[in-house]
Amino acid sequence: MRVKDLPPIFAKCRSEEDSRYSISKSWIDASGQYVCSTDGRIVVRMPVPPDGIEGDLGTKPPPIDGLGWDGPFEDLAAPIPELTEDSREVCYCCHGMGQHNCGAECQECDGMGYYVTRGATVVGNVTLGNEYIRKIVAANASIFVRKDGKDNKPVRFVGPDFEGLLMPRTA
Numbered sequence: 001m002r003v004k005d006l007p008p009i010f011a012k013c014r015s016e017e018d019s020r021y022s023i024s025k026s027w028i029d030a031s032g033q034y035v036c037s038t039d040g041r042i043v044v045r046m047p048v049p050p051d052g053i054e055g056d057l058g059t060k061p062p063p064i065d066g067l068g069w070d071g072p073f074e075d076l077a078a079p080i081p082e083l084t085e086d087s088r089e090v091c092y093c094c095h096g097m098g099q100h101n102c103g104a105e106c107q108e109c110d111g112m113g114y115y116v117t118r119g120a121t122v123v124g125n126v127t128l129g130n131e132y133i134r135k136i137v138a139a140n141a142s143i144f145v146r147k148d149g150k151d152n153k154p155v156r157f158v159g160p161d162f163e164g165l166l167m168p169r170t171a
């Protein structure tokens with residue numbers, strides 16, 4: 001299998017930039033068993049196919065063993081409620097003008113005049129970022145919240161041929 005033939009959620013869960021780790025690409029975990037993607041808040045993985053993975057893979061993979069893949073998670077998928085809308089807030093610095101009286105672009109809002117506050121929706125007992133819920137739902141995956149109710153530990157999602165963990169918004 002080639003990297004570009006991975007399920008689309010693998011591209012959607014990569015980071016735009018590398019951190020200490022090469023997370024702008026998919027990578028193979030330390031055990032050699034899984035191909036994974038992460039942006040630091042969501043991680044998705046699937047078993048490396050028997051013919052391996054060819055293509056541009058990250059060479060400094062982050063450690064993911066200790067993330068709590070075994071839960072405890074609920075056995076039944078959580079129903080996904082209707083998502084809240086993203087909202088806009090007028091920039092406090094330029095009062096929505098996008099620039100200052102001197103003509104300089106406002107640095108606080110990059111000249112937009114507002115900020116977009118990305119919506120978050122309560123699923124089960126935790127608040128999850130809408131942008132992540134949308135990625136999971138678009139990939140036909142289901143979300144399994146934690147049995148222990150901890151909101152500083154990830155929930156699990158499971159798709160047709162992959163699984164993943166997502167950190168709640170509060171953590």
Ligand SMILES: [Zn+2]
Pocket residue numbers: 091092093094095096097098099106107108109110111112113114
């Ligand atoms: Zn501004």
Ligand SMILES: [Zn+2]
Pocket residue numbers: 093094100105106107108109
């Ligand atoms: Zn400003």
